[in-house]
Amino acid sequence: MDTTVATGSEESVWGGGNRPLNASYGKMMMWFFIVSDALTFSGFLVSYGFSRFKFIETWPIADEVFTHVPFFHGNYPMIYVAFMTFILIMSSVTMVLAVDAGHKMKKNRVIWYMFATIIGGAIFVGSQAWEWATFIKGDFGAVETKGGRILQFVHADSGERAALADFAVTLPEDRVKHLKSEGVWYMDEGYQTSFSLNEVVEGFKANSDILIRTETINEEGEKTVLDREGSLAKLMDATQVVEGANLIHNEYGSRLFADFFFFITGFHGFHVFSGVVINIIIFFNIIIGTYERRGHYEMVEKVGLYWHFVDLVWVFVFTFFYLV
Amino acid sequence: MAHDHKLEIFRGLWKFKSNVQKIWGVLAFLSLVTAIEVILGIYKPAALTGNFFLGMKILNWIFIILTLVKAYYIAWDFMHLRDEKSSLRRAIVWTPIFLICYLIFILLFEADYIYTVFKEGYMTWNF
Numbered sequence: 001m002d003t004t005v006a007t008g009s010e011e012s013v014w015g016g017g018n019r020p021l022n023a024s025y026g027k028m029m030m031w032f033f034i035v036s037d038a039l040t041f042s043g044f045l046v047s048y049g050f051s052r053f054k055f056i057e058t059w060p061i062a063d064e065v066f067t068h069v070p071f072f073h074g075n076y077p078m079i080y081v082a083f084m085t086f087i088l089i090m091s092s093v094t095m096v097l098a099v100d101a102g103h104k105m106k107k108n109r110v111i112w113y114m115f116a117t118i119i120g121g122a123i124f125v126g127s128q129a130w131e132w133a134t135f136i137k138g139d140f141g142a143v144e145t146k147g148g149r150i151l152q153f154v155h156a157d158s159g160e161r162a163a164l165a166d167f168a169v170t171l172p173e174d175r176v177k178h179l180k181s182e183g184v185w186y187m188d189e190g191y192q193t194s195f196s197l198n199e200v201v202e203g204f205k206a207n208s209d210i211l212i213r214t215e216t217i218n219e220e221g222e223k224t225v226l227d228r229e230g231s232l233a234k235l236m237d238a239t240q241v242v243e244g245a246n247l248i249h250n251e252y253g254s255r256l257f258a259d260f261f262f263f264i265t266g267f268h269g270f271h272v273f274s275g276v277v278i279n280i281i282i283f284f285n286i287i288i289g290t291y292e293r294r295g296h297y298e299m300v301e302k303v304g305l306y307w308h309f310v311d312l313v314w315v316f317v318f319t320f321f322y323l324v
Numbered sequence: 325m326a327h328d329h330k331l332e333i334f335r336g337l338w339k340f341k342s343n344v345q346k347i348w349g350v351l352a353f354l355s356l357v358t359a360i361e362v363i364l365g366i367y368k369p370a371a372l373t374g375n376f377f378l379g380m381k382i383l384n385w386i387f388i389i390l391t392l393v394k395a396y397y398i399a400w401d402f403m404h405l406r407d408e409k410s411s412l413r414r415a416i417v418w419t420p421i422f423l424i425c426y427l428i429f430i431l432l433f434e435a436d437y438i439y440t441v442f443k444e445g446y447m448t449w450n451f
Binding site for chain 2: 020021022023031034035038039042043046047049050051052053054055056063077078079082085086089090092093095096097100221304305308309311312315316318319322323324
C-alpha cells in the first residue's frame with residue numbers, strides 16, 4: 001500500500017492507514033464483542049418477558065421471592081439486590097478512575113484502582129452465590145399439584161406466609177431414603193423434603209387457621225388466598241411437597257421463573273467472574289510494568305469497557321427481574 | 325483514543341473541572357436514581373400501580389425509563405461514548421436498539437396472543 005502514490009485526498013482514503021472512527025483496532029473489536037453480547041443478553045431478557053407475558057396472571061412476585069439479607073432475620077425485599085447494584089456501580093467507578101490514571105501514566109494509582117475494582121467484583125460474585133444458595137434452599141415450602149401449579153400456605157388471621165414446619169404433623173411413616181450403598185447400586189435418590197405430602201395434608205386438616213394461596217394474581221396485584229373449604233378441596237390435587245427451587249420444581253411459583261433466574265443471573269455472574277479474572281491478569285501486567293514500557297494504558301481501557309458493560313447488563317437485569 | 329474529555333453532563337447544566345470530578349458526579353447521579361428505584365420498589369405507591377399508560381403500570385414505565393437513563397450515563401461517561409466520534413457512537417448504539425425493539429415487539433405480542441389462547445381457547449392447562 002505504501003508504494004501507491006497518493007496524489008489527492010480521495011486516493012489516500014482507499015490507500016488505508018486512516019482511522020475514520022478514530023478508535024484503535026483493539027477497542028473496535030471490544031465494541032464489536034460488546035454489541036453482540038448485548039444482543040445475547042437481550043435475547044435472554046426478552047424471552048423472560050415472553051414467558052412472563054404468557055403466564056402474566058400467575059407469575060411470581062419478585063418482591064416476595066428475594067427478601068433476605070445476610071446476617072439479618074426478617075423480611076427485607078430489594079435491600080440486598082440494591083446493595084449488589086451499588087457495589088457493581090462502585091467498582092465501575094474505580095475502573096474509570098483506573099483508566100483516567102492510566103491516561104496520566106500514574107502507575108501506582110492504576111494499581112490501587114484496579115485492586116479496588118477486583119475486590120468489588122469479588123464481593124458481587126460472592127453476593128450472587130449467596131442469592132443462589134438462598135433461592136435454592138427455599139423459604140416456606142409449598143406443594144405442587146398435578147398440573148404443575150404451586151400451592152403456598154398462609155396464616156388465616158395475619159395473612160402472613162406459613163412455613164410447612166408451622167403446621168405439618170409428624171406421622172409414623174417409615175420412609176427411608178434410597179442410598180446406592182443400601183439398594184439397587186445404580187439408582188440413587190435425590191433430596192428428600194423434610195415433610196411428606198401426607199404429613200402436610202394431615203397437618204393442614206388439623207390446623208383450621210391455615211389457608212392456601214394460589215399462584216393467581218388478583219386485581220390488587222396480590223396472590224389469591226382461598227377460603228377454608230376451597231383450600232381443602234384444592235389440597236386434594238397436590239402430588240408432592242416442594243422445598244426450594246431448581247430447574248424442575250420451584251416453591252415460589254412458575255418453574256420458568258426459576259429457570260430464567262438461573263440462566264440470566266448465572267450468565268451474568270459468569271461474565272462478572274470472567275471479568276474479575278481478566279482484571280486480575282491486567283492487574284499483574286500493570287504491576288510488572290508491561291504498559292509502562294508499552295507507553296500507554298489502552299489495555300486497561302479495553303477491559304474497562306468490558307467491565308462497564310457487565311455493569312450495564314446488571315442495571316437491566318435488576319430492573320426486569322427484581323423491579324418490574 | 326480520546327484523551328480529551330467533555331466535562332459536562334445534563335447538556336451543560338452540570339460542569340466539572342476535571343475528569344475525576346465528573347466520574348464522581350456521575351456516580352452520585354446513578355446512586356440517586358438507584359435509590360429512587362429501590363424506594364419506589366419497596367413502597368409501590370398505589371397511584372402508580374393502579375394507573376396504566378399504554379397497557380403498562382405507570383410504576384413500570386418509571387422503572388424502565390430510569391433504567392434507560394442509567395444505561396445512558398454508564399455508556400456515555402463510564403464507557404466514554406461521549407468522547408468518541410459520533411459515527412462510532414451511532415453505530416454502537418442504534419444497531420442494538422433497532423434489533424432489540426424488533427425482538428421485543430415480536431415476542432411480547434406473540435406471548436400476549438398465547439396468553440389469550442390459554443385463557444379463552446378450548447384447551448385446559450391447569451388440570
